Amino acid sequence: MALDFLKWVKSRPGFQASDEVYSYFVDYFGRRKDFKATHEVLVDGRGVTEVKSLEALVDRLVRAGRPTQAVALFESMEKDYGFPRNVDALKLIVSGLCERGYASYAEKMVKSLANEFFPDEFICDALIKGWCVDGKLEEVKRLVDEMYRGGFEETEDAMKLFSRIREWGCYPMKYIFGPSLYQAARLGEGDEMIDMMKSAGYGDALDKKAYYDFLKILCGIERIDHAMSVFTKMKEDGCEPGMKTYDLLMGKLCAHGRLDKANALYKEAESNGLPVEPKAYKVDPRFAKKRPTAVKKEKKRETLPEKMARKRRSLRKLRLSFVKKPKRMMRRAF
Template sequence: MLWSTALHIFRRRISASPPPPPRIGSFLAAAFQDSRPFYLPSSFFRSFCSGSGVATATGDEATARLISAELLRDRKVKSLPVEKRLDLSFSHITLSRPLILSTLNLCPDAGRAVLGFIDWIKSKPNFEVDDEVYSYFVDYLGRKKDFKASHDVLISGRGVVGTKTLESMVDRLVRAGRPTHTVAFFEKMEKEYGFVRNLDSLKLIVTKLCEHGFASYAEKMVKSLADEFFPDQYVCDMLIKGWCVDEKLDEAHRLAGEMYRGGFEIGTSGYNAILDCVCKLCRKKDPFRLDSEVDKLLLEMEEKGVPRDVETFTVLISNLCKIRQTQAAMDLFYKMGEWGCFPNEATFLTLITSLFQAARVGEGDEMIDRMKSAGYGDALGKKEYYGFLKILCGIERIDHAMAFFYQMKHDGCKPGIKTYELLMGRLVAHGRMERANTLSKEASNNGFLVEPKAYNVDPRFAKKKPDAVKKEKKRETLPEKMARKRRTLKKIRLSFVKKPKGLRRAI
């Protein structure tokens, strides 16, 4: 009796259980036939706040996410100050520089809440805030163009801040388009912040100004400080480079003439900057003059005894690739050895990109192998692989892109979320739903937040429904035709005679 009652309850529970979930194969088949946008299944997506996502990440990443969430808390809600909240929740953690940097990268919208974060860090007795840590916060606030908060950080770090913090501050001022503030910063940085005001710091500011096209400010600054810091060859070359970045070739030649009259000579780096400027102007105005103008400048270098270096060839190869003269760039690449130069990672990356863009994927693969053999395999990072994959997907070489993706993982380079999203989108466009789902699951297992997106199937690769086959009228054979005629004649003959009931039914 007891056994029958238990069996009855078990059957009721089984009957009341929900139906099993649909199979992925049926879902993919339905999505493949449908012309609407394809959504990857929600079971492959991981929520940002889910516990499983945090569990898959490393300890530092999980802690950085929690701290960044605390910094991003709504400031309109009345609560304790940031440093007190952090002290209540994270007093047990061990601080490190990678943890601090990851936290700042995960909360780009925290604003001035990071000032409380650095105050909390300075209150920790087991961690020493050094020049590198201050540079993280100056760089973060500089991205937001909050230079008043950066000023407060520099004031609080006086005596600790050094070269790295100075470089971050100058870089952010120049990137924000404030060359006047940058020049004024050099005048007051020793008095207000404790930075060393010497020729090296002057070179740093001149370099940043020239790299972003503010050569006029840099030249005025160098000339006004010439009595205090006499410029050397590096400063002169950087000033020429600054005018070339701004594409003002006449000003570069004018400055070169002043240098010669002052006893300076233009070095290889200065000529490389002029060469790059000449190539840019030719590409914009008249690409057919590129060869003749380049030959003139190279001949001038030979006359003045300025040797060519790898940067000279890299500039020429890069500009040839930009006007789609890939074969000419390859010929120049093979002639580098005649001048005693050997390609560097920039030369290899430029040629690989151009070969892939020209759909010469086999030669591109060979160039990658050659780059690794030359000892520059470490230069192939996540960003470089993503650029190559984007080109391969753009020229519809999805199979080669997938093989390249597996080779990337085999070489020890872990793909990022952008790489996964790029490949998933192209796979769905080509109608390969199973492989897209596999990549989505792999990305989720690696701890990435994969957001649901609508991927459209390319009509060129979508399966078309087969048209209904029309039944063609079959041609009769002669015996079939004669039999049909006999039947017709018999019906006509019998239609004039009164027939018995049985015969009528037969007809």
């Protein structure tokens, strides 16, 4: 009925359906958990629907207890509904998830998209709020420590200033690139900074120590995959990694429970003639695989029909126990 009403209203002369109108219909169908109708409304409003409709959809998905669909929406919304897949949409979905206590889903989403949309101060604050709503203070402390190590706010300001230097007719010197490289690591722009240094003729500044400091920052903010890609680039540039670099990466890989890659690095360091020795590394509890806890089966209360059937079976067995069983007679041969 509501869909028919929407079609009828759109057909009226002088009426122009707006994003706000569509958001009301999305909210109405979402409240009824009729997300098939919601999909039809958004498909119909493609090109008209904007932030309000997206906000209504995310809100209703999260309220309905469907955080997985809210996360998957980010990948399909541009293709299905024409919503732009950008940082603002990511912030909206993360904020919606965190307000309802789905911080674990939001954090997994943010980490999976970190190479494309690196989390800023707003996203980190939303995640902290989400863990607070969920009542998990240990996760809040962990996230605050990661933010402190990352230094997001000051880093963004520094990088904006660095990018404007060329506009003012100044070209950064060798000693400016170094600190900027380490700050860029926090924002996921370190690879671009390395290329910029090479194009500016300061590639020789990327020595073993510079790469080690860069990798140390990446490992400090738990970006181990990015650290491994920079490690590969380091070797491609002809910069041979030392014992400290291998030890840093092996320790972090073991902390993440990725023992196969840590062993591969150990063998690589050994083949390069470095004095590596077997060492005990601790696995970080945050990344350790949790054993599935056995759920205790509660004793199901017997219904009256089940109880009567059990009694009938018992009585039948009791009656049969008094019946004299016939002896087996030997057959005579004729």
